[in-house]
Amino acid sequence: MQLRPPRHRVHRRAIWYWTASAAPLWLVLVAAQVVALVVGWGWLRHWWVVTLPVTVLLAAAHLIVMPQWRYRVHRWEVTPEAVYTQSGWFNQERRIAPVSRIQTVDTDRGPFEQIFRLTNVTVTTASAAGPLRIHGLDRDDALRVVDQLTADTQAERGDAT
Template identity: 50%
Template structure:
């Protein structure tokens, strides 16, 4: 029987850089949008508090969230299941038995490719949706895709 437990492996430490850059870009857009909106269209006493709040949110998002995500994101693949744990604000811990695995995908966005990282997505016969493991070293991700594909192929049935 599979039990819900902490998966064994962490993602790559470089995932923090990827999440930092992603958070930084999002935060710049947020602060710029709030600043423009409050100074051009929604002027009033709330202009400076709104800008200050967006700046505080941006600092927290850029400096704390990538490290927090790194501490939470974990994964493991055994002969019988794939375990994942992800999230930063709320945590999601899931198990996908090999008998339910339908597809295993390898993806790399431009930033991930630049950092030598990748995402493995395991699609299952589950209403909860696919399991994602973000921030893996690209070679680890490729090996994992091959390994999971082999293991899922050994299980009889059609994964439905």
């Protein structure tokens, strides 16, 4: 096994999910600045007149760049020997877990992910580094991954420790 870039990208809907997940924080920040601008006194009003456009530009840049960047970085691959993951955007992580070390395989879908029809797969191993997570898979792809990992771990004679 070799630590290498995984082959598969997450589903393209993950771009919209990441955008929608980041937007509420920016909306709250912009709304707070608008309120401060409206009710501001004296010199504080001038402060908010300057910071509000800067915040809006930063929000727009973040909401445009971050999801695209994450989509280009996030990858996954499952082989009969190992699970490969690559994730992040600013801080990036690449991990590999041998099938013989897999203890559990889980899926989860929060309410927001259900809206975007996305599923996450979590592969728990005997590693102190924690589980491997594949975020942003289409539901059918996630079920195929779980089925393949279940079959591969049952065929493996190791003890997952």
